[in-house]
Amino acid sequence: MTKSSHKQHITAPEDKVSLGKKILYGSGSFADMTFQWTLVAFALAIFNMELGYSAVLVGSVLAITRLWDAITDPLMGAISDNFRSRFGRRRPFIGVGAILSGVFFIAIWFIPSGLSDTTFFITFLVLSLLFYTSYTVFTVPFLAMGYEMSSDFHERTNMMNVRVFANSLNGIFMFSWFFALVQSDFWSGPSEGIRMVGLGFGLVMIVLGLIPALTLKEKTKSYVKKQERIPVFKSIKFTFSCKPFIYLVVAFFAALFAYNTVATAYIYPLRYYVLGNDGALFGTWNGLIEASHHIATVLMLWPISVLSKRVGKRVICMIAPLFLVLGSLANFFCYVPDMPELVLIPRFLVAIGIAGLFVLVPSMIADVVDYDEMKTGTRREGMFGAIFSWVLKFALAIALLINGFIVEGLGVNNDLGVNQPEGSMETIVNLLGIVPILGAVVAFYCIYKYTLTEGKMYELRGELEKRRGVN
Numbered sequence: 090m091t092k093s094s095h096k097q098h099i100t101a102p103e104d105k106v107s108l109g110k111k112i113l114y115g116s117g118s119f120a121d122m123t124f125q126w127t128l129v130a131f132a133l134a135i136f137n138m139e140l141g142y143s144a145v146l147v148g149s150v151l152a153i154t155r156l157w158d159a160i161t162d163p164l165m166g167a168i169s170d171n172f173r174s175r176f177g178r179r180r181p182f183i184g185v186g187a188i189l190s191g192v193f194f195i196a197i198w199f200i201p202s203g204l205s206d207t208t209f210f211i212t213f214l215v216l217s218l219l220f221y222t223s224y225t226v227f228t229v230p231f232l233a234m235g236y237e238m239s240s241d242f243h244e245r246t247n248m249m250n251v252r253v254f255a256n257s258l259n260g261i262f263m264f265s266w267f268f269a270l271v272q273s274d275f276w277s278g279p280s281e282g283i284r285m286v287g288l289g290f291g292l293v294m295i296v297l298g299l300i301p302a303l304t305l306k307e308k309t310k311s312y313v314k315k316q317e318r319i320p321v322f323k324s325i326k327f328t329f330s331c332k333p334f335i336y337l338v339v340a341f342f343a344a345l346f347a348y349n350t351v352a353t354a355y356i357y358p359l360r361y362y363v364l365g366n367d368g369a370l371f372g373t374w375n376g377l378i379e380a381s382h383h384i385a386t387v388l389m390l391w392p393i394s395v396l397s398k399r400v401g402k403r404v405i406c407m408i409a410p411l412f413l414v415l416g417s418l419a420n421f422f423c424y425v426p427d428m429p430e431l432v433l434i435p436r437f438l439v440a441i442g443i444a445g446l447f448v449l450v451p452s453m454i455a456d457v458v459d460y461d462e463m464k465t466g467t468r469r470e471g472m473f474g475a476i477f478s479w480v481l482k483f484a485l486a487i488a489l490l491i492n493g494f495i496v497e498g499l500g501v502n503n504d505l506g507v508n509q510p511e512g513s514m515e516t517i518v519n520l521l522g523i524v525p526i527l528g529a530v531v532a533f534y535c536i537y538k539y540t541l542t543e544g545k546m547y548e549l550r551g552e553l554e555k556r557r558g559v560n
Contacts, residue, residue, distance in 0.1 A: 104241035111251045113304045114238070117183065117231050118255035120298035123264055123290055124190050124224050128197065128217070129485050130379070133353055133493070134268050138360075138503055139279045140202040142209050148486075148493030150214045154221045155486035158479045161222055165229040166475025167321040170468075177307030178471070179230035179237075186227025187298025191291045193220035198287025202280055221482075225475075227298060232474035234307070236455040242546050243398055246452040250390050253447050257390075260383030263290070269372040324472045327465050333541050334457045334473065338480045340535035341450050344410060345481060347528020348417075348439065349488035350495075351520040355420075355432070357501055358514040363429050366506040374429040381433045385440035386447075393448050401543055402449050407536045409445030410529035412438050417529070420521040424514075439525070446532070451477065453539065456546050463549055463556075495520065 106114075132151060137144045165182070172178045197216045204212065235248050267286060276282035319327075328334065359378075360371040397405045416439030423431035454477055458470050499517070500510035 100241045100244050104239050104244050106238050106244060106248060110238070110305060111248070113301050114235060114248070115251050115255035116297045117187075117301035118252040119259045120187060120294040121228055121231065121252075122256040122259035123294045124194060124227065124298075125482075126260075127194075127264060127267055127290065128220075129349075129489065130264075130353065131267050132489065133496070134356055134375070135198075135271070135283055136200075136209075136213070137493075137496075138356070139271070139283070140200075141503070142204075143206060144493035144496045144501075145490075146206060146210050146493075147213070148490035150210065150217050151486040152490035153214060154217045155479075155483040157218055158221060158225060158482050161225045162229055162475040162479035162482075163325050163472065164321055164475075165225050166233070166469070166472035167319065167324050169230040169233055169471035169475075170324065171318040179234040179307060180302045180305065182226050182230040183234070184299055184302030186223055186225070186230070187302060188295055189223035190220065190227050190298065191295030193223055194294065195288050195291035196220075198283050198291075225478075228478055229471060229475045231301065232451070232478060233470040234301070234305070235451075236458060236470040236474060237307075240459075240550065242456065242543050245455040246394060246397055246402065246448065249448045249452045249455075250394055252451070253386060253444065254390055256447075257383035257386040261380050261387070263293075265379030265383065266376045269376040272368060272372040319467055319469065324467075324469055325476075327461065327467070327469065328472050328476055331457060331461050331464070333460060333539055334454065334476075336535045336539045337450050337453055337457065338477060340532040340539075341446060341477070342480050342484045343528040343531035343535070344413060344442075344446055344525075345528070346484035346488050347531075348413060348443075348525040349485050350491050351517070351524050352492075353489065354492050354496060354517045355521060357496065357509070358424050358517050359429065359432060361507050361509050362514040363424055363426055363432065365426070370429075374432070378429075378432055378436050382436050382440040382443075385437045386444040389441050389444040390448065393445055397449060397452075402453055403536060403539055403542065406445055406449040406453070406539075407533060409442040409449070410533040410536070412442030412445070413529040413532075414526050416440075416442065417522050417525040420518055424518050435521070442529070453541065456541055459546065459549055459553060460541055462553060 129151070132147050133144055136142045136147045169178055169182055172182075174181060193216060197213070197220060200209065200212055200216070235252055236245070238248055239245055267290065270286045271279055271282035273282060276285065355378075356371075356375060359374065360366060360368075364370050364374065393405060416435045416437070419435035419438055423434050425431055454473055455470075458468065458473055461473070462468055495517070499513040501513055502509070
């Protein structure tokens with residue numbers, strides 16, 4: 090057997106990020122998980138299934154906020170890249186964004202039942218725009234900070250491992266149980282549960298989100314401090330002309346969009362077909378299935394780190410879409426009445442693929458920043474993070490909008506219980522098995538076309554250091 094031609098470099102001590110700093114950064118990632126995913130994952134379950142509002146209205150609001158993000162995310166990226174203060178480029182925004190995100194996150198869950206469609210739509214839209222604007226202020230600089238914490242090829246993967254690990258801890262112990270906690274007998278009813286759980290989650294996330302802003306000191310390089318400020322549109326143009334970056338974001342968008350177009354609809358066949366409309370049991374199994382996704386992610390972080398060092402990020406990243414295919418196909422066999430444990434199988438397999446994309450694509454984008462600096466002479470972690478963040482949010486929101494139309498188009502009605510329209514539950518399961526595969530194929534092709542290998546990146550770093558003449 091021939092040995093792999095891949096050469097593994099050793100991380101220099103000065104490029105390593107201490108465990109303490111990783112824990113502090115992970116605190117912000119724990120908060121980021123709640124802000125990013127709670128509304129996406131539970132908007133239909135809370136506002137449609139529990140409060141009775143239209144699935145199309147819910148999806149429409151989330152789609153509109155993503156169009157708004159198309160303005161705010163790049164703007165925040167440019168502001169963050171160009172900002173100078175004694176506290177650094179990123180920390181002031183992270184702190185302010187954490188507080189405001191928590192406040193408006195809480196406010197969303199205080200929307201009452203019984204509003205007219207118009208009143209609900211306007212209220213939900215305004216609060217969502219305020220929340221996602223605040224979240225942009227928090228997450229774009231926070232992601233850029235993670236890119237900047239090391240210049241080493243492998244340590245960047247370790248930093249993204251930290252980010253995803255903290256996300257997944259949240260998913261295992263907190264985020265996944267949002268709906269189950271809402272339905273707890275402790276509350277007088279779902280409306281009180283929604284408000285109190287939303288309040289508790291929001292307050293905890295404000296505290297955790299503030300930790301990296303208050304404790305992590307930025308070491309802005311001297312060549313970055315001297316860098317001229319780059320206008321927003323010029324920075325956007327540079328970013329979209331960076332071919333390796335485009336391959337990565339298209340891969341990420343295709344996989345996430347195709348999967349999430351139908352992913353959250355699984356709650357309907359789970360509740361009405363598998364569990365016979367048992368609300369309490371549904372809350373428990375929904376939590377277990379969501380938690381299993383994050384358990385799978387945690388289990389995969391070490392293999393992803395080890396294997397990416399041995400054979401390269403790109404090779405391991407190409408394997409990730411294959412698990413999306415396997416998980417999608419498993420849906421055809423795992424929705425069986427009174428056997429909800431089978432639904433864990435497709436979610437677990439999909440989670441392995443998602444983990445690979447969430448760790449390695451951001452790590453590779455951090456490498457792309459070096460490539461871009463060689464081409465443009467600028468360091469713009471904020472803008473790259475902003476575009477990546479927006480692509481993720483846009484994929485999720487547009488997918489949810491389509492999801493809402495699918496649910497309503499099939500005639501799914503919560504008042505019907507187990508007597509849903511004939512064939513509606515089977516159609517959702519079939520879509521779960523087919524649609525994500527299309528995105529996985531596109532993602533595989535785009536990652537295949539990405540060419541920044543480890544050897545090239547270390548050569549590039551050497552050339553950049555010679556050009557800068559300083560650290």
